[in-house]
Amino acid sequence: MIPLFTSQQVRDADKHAIERLKIPGIALMENASRSIYEAILNEFTDLEKQIPVGIIAGKGNNGGDGFAVARHFINNGFTVLTLSIAKESELKGDALVNFSALKNLLKYHPSSKIITYKTTRDINKLSNCFLIIDAMLGTGTKGSLEEPYRSIITRINKFNAWKVAVDLPTGLIIDNASGDVIFKADLTVTLAELKRGLFYGKGYVYSGVIEKGYIGIGDEYFNNVIVDDYLIEPEDAFYSLPVRELDVHKYSAGKIFIIAGSGLLPGAAFYTANSVLKAGAGAAILAFPKSLKSLAQSKLDGAIVQPFNDNGTEHLLVESIIDLEERIKWADVVAIGPGLGRNEETQDAVVLILKKYPKKNFIVDADAVFALGKGRYKKINMNNKILTPHHKEFADMIGIDIKSLQQDLISIGKKFAKQTGAYLVLKGAPTIIFTPFGEALINSSGNPGMAKFGSGDVLTGVIAGILAQNVNVAEAIISSVYLHGLAADILLASKSELGINASDIMENIPYAIKFLEDSVLQSS
Numbered sequence: 001m002i003p004l005f006t007s008q009q010v011r012d013a014d015k016h017a018i019e020r021l022k023i024p025g026i027a028l029m030e031n032a033s034r035s036i037y038e039a040i041l042n043e044f045t046d047l048e049k050q051i052p053v054g055i056i057a058g059k060g061n062n063g064g065d066g067f068a069v070a071r072h073f074i075n076n077g078f079t080v081l082t083l084s085i086a087k088e089s090e091l092k093g094d095a096l097v098n099f100s101a102l103k104n105l106l107k108y109h110p111s112s113k114i115i116t117y118k119t120t121r122d123i124n125k126l127s128n129c130f131l132i133i134d135a136m137l138g139t140g141t142k143g144s145l146e147e148p149y150r151s152i153i154t155r156i157n158k159f160n161a162w163k164v165a166v167d168l169p170t171g172l173i174i175d176n177a178s179g180d181v182i183f184k185a186d187l188t189v190t191l192a193e194l195k196r197g198l199f200y201g202k203g204y205v206y207s208g209v210i211e212k213g214y215i216g217i218g219d220e221y222f223n224n225v226i227v228d229d230y231l232i233e234p235e236d237a238f239y240s241l242p243v244r245e246l247d248v249h250k251y252s253a254g255k256i257f258i259i260a261g262s263g264l265l266p267g268a269a270f271y272t273a274n275s276v277l278k279a280g281a282g283a284a285i286l287a288f289p290k291s292l293k294s295l296a297q298s299k300l301d302g303a304i305v306q307p308f309n310d311n312g313t314e315h316l317l318v319e320s321i322i323d324l325e326e327r328i329k330w331a332d333v334v335a336i337g338p339g340l341g342r343n344e345e346t347q348d349a350v351v352l353i354l355k356k357y358p359k360k361n362f363i364v365d366a367d368a369v370f371a372l373g374k375g376r377y378k379k380i381n382m383n384n385k386i387l388t389p390h391h392k393e394f395a396d397m398i399g400i401d402i403k404s405l406q407q408d409l410i411s412i413g414k415k416f417a418k419q420t421g422a423y424l425v426l427k428g429a430p431t432i433i434f435t436p437f438g439e440a441l442i443n444s445s446g447n448p449g450m451a452k453f454g455s456g457d458v459l460t461g462v463i464a465g466i467l468a469q470n471v472n473v474a475e476a477i478i479s480s481v482y483l484h485g486l487a488a489d490i491l492l493a494s495k496s497e498l499g500i501n502a503s504d505i506m507e508n509i510p511y512a513i514k515f516l517e518d519s520v521l522q523s524s
Contacts, residue, residue: 001230001441004196007139007174009225013192017217026094028215029061032191033068033098035213036166037076039189040131043209044162047131052079052112054129054161056152057099058136058170059086064095065166065191066135067102070112074105080112081126085136085148087116117148123155131162134183136170139195141179145171150181157184167191167213168198169206177201178407189213193222196229199442201409204430229410229440232433237482238520241513242280242469254281254468257331258303258461259324259353260338261288262346263314266295268339268366268457271502273303275461276335278509279480281468285331287324289314316346321353328353333361335464337368338457347371354380361467363388365460373397382422383436386467386477388460390427410440423477425463427456431481435474446485447497454502459484462509487512 017023041047053073057066063086070080082102091099099114106112115125126132134156136149145153153171156163164187168174171182174197188207190198192215197203199210242254256276261269269286276284284303288296289310296305308323310316328334336353340346350371354362358381364372369389372380373396389397395405398416405412409432417424417434424434429448433441462484467476487508491500 001232001236002194003222003227004199004229004231004442005193005222005225005227006229007195007197009227010192010195011139013217013221013225014215016221017215021217023216025061026097028217029064029068029094029098031216032213033065033072035191036065036069036164036189037072039211039213040133040164040187043187043211044131047078049077049079051130052081052126052128054126054132055080055082056126056132056134056136056156057082057084059090059095060138060140061093061095062135062138062166063091064093064098066133067095067098069133069135069166071098071102071105074102074109074112079109081115081129082113083115083117083122083126085117085152117152120148120151120155123152126156127159129159129161131164132156132159133164133166134170134185135166136183138167139174141171141173143173145179145181153181153183162186163208164189165207168195168203172197172203172206174198174203176408176410177203179206182206184208187211191215192217194231196410196440196442199231200430200432201406228414228438229442231442232444232478232482234482234486234516235520237479237486238516240466240470240472240475240479241517242466254465255283255330255332256281256464256468257285257287257306257324257327257334258464259287259316259334259336260340260457261286261292261296262316262339262341263289263292264341265339266292266299268454269296270299271454271457271506272335272338272365272461272464274301275458275506275509276465276468277302278506279462279465279483280513281465284465285327287327289316313345315341315343316349318345318349318352321349321356324353328357328360331360332468333363333464335363335365335460337365338460340367342367342370351376351380354385359384361473362386363460363464363467365389365456366393369393369397373399375399377420382420384473385420385422386425386463386473387422388425388427388456388463390456394424394426414438414440423473425459425477425481427459431485433474433477433481441478443481443485445482445489447488447492447500449491449495449497449500450485450488450505452501455505458502458506458509461506483509483512483516486516490515
């Protein structure tokens with residue numbers, strides 16, 4: 001897994017470099033600007049030197065990086081238009097040094113210019129640039145942007161140009177990945193180390209491709225920094241895949257009991273049950289209302305039906321539990337929730353099942369998550385439980401509004417997992433896994449085509465199928481979440497993301513496993 005750092009940890013590295021290693025700040029800035037320049041050339045291989053490069057520079061160190069990057073472009077034959085938000089008299093320190101160096105260089109390159117920002121009309125002077133570089137604000141951004149930054153970003157985001165952010169997109173509050181007006185980058189060159197806030201929330205949406213730039217202090221410093229946030233790599237998913245012995249049989253390959261579906265929402269249960277077997281499990285049994293048994297059997301591909309008495313209500317009742325107990329004990333893993341419905345009787349039944357089997361591995365999804373709301377989850381032993389809600393379901397369950405959750409997503413997710421002992425798989429773009437050990441593991445696979453009904457039900461089945469074959473809970477979740485996204489990514493070779501649906505993802509799970517195996521083995 002790739003470690004992700006907080007903005008404070010990266011600022012501490014800058015301080016270490018200057019105060020302990022005695023590297024001048026101007027040298028760090030020169031190293032950073034050179035790496036930014038190289039990253040841009042590597043990403044955009046068709047840059048034309050006759051078309052201007054635009055750079056928007058603020059008055060702090062981020063702006064200083066921008067002035068230095070401008071110099072590298074000019075020295076390599078590019079025409080550069082640098083829009084300085086600050087007047088020269090407002091600059092200081094290393095930013096002023098690089099501004100002065102750029103200003104002196106322009107005496108020999110009259111086609112390149114520094115434009116001092118006065119009004120929004122000055123932004124239009126960059127409208128013909130092929131590439132625009134955002135070097136306005138860095139990690140110190142707090143709260144909503146003020147003018148002129150809001151107007152500049154709003155206008156620049158509409159320009160038809162490739163866009164690059166230095167360290168992070170201006171307007172992104174890196175500590176919680178939020179912000180209202182944010183520079184929309186195609187490439188972000190983040191300095192020193194990868195910052196957590198670029199990989200989820202608004203950072204995920206606005207950062208584009210993320211590359212790491214260097215400042216010249218080496219990796220040794222960061223190797224000794226303690227982190228508990230990581231980005232999942234393909235290798236992590238591969239090495240978490242179950243390995244089958246030659247004498248495996250259907251029951252030793254994993255036994256899963258699925259409690260899902262109702263007359264109101266029958267389809268979710270079928271996605272989950274069928275996905276269990278697509279993930280390689282040997283045996284899957286679906287608990288389903290007796291009054292709907294014939295419907296269920298016709299929709300299953302290998303799983304079998306365990307009917308329970310529903311008294312003709314078409315949903316789970318407390319009195320139905322007696323029909324499920326033998327199979328719950330039999331199963332290695334129980335998946336509960338997809339399509340169960342939200343009536344009071346069903347909620348009571350879910351809570352009773354979870355209370356009665358505290359040591360059983362449960363995957364709790366959808367309507368079963370809803371049943372744990374109003375504080376009911378606090379009365380259940382959550383160890384060995386894997387919760388798979390989307391953001392709204394999780395916010396409702398713990399009793400906060402969705403905005404409050406998204407403003408402090410990582411902290412709230414970590415706190416919940418540590419306090420309850422549960423694993424939280426918070427579905428979204430991207431999906432984040434929170435472990436009871438205080439870790440946040442951010443998934444790196446998947447695409448917007450997954451935002452469809454049934455996609456989450458497929459994930460529940462995949463986790464159940466993999467977990468039943470792998471006793472390590474964290475490893476099983478990592479592999480499952482990555483495979484789920486990878487299955488959707490592979491579909492992009494033949495489909496638009498607009499046309500991807502849950503059935504496509506489910507059917508593609510075995511191919512995703514094969515693709516993962518082949519790609520990792522070939523690269524090793």
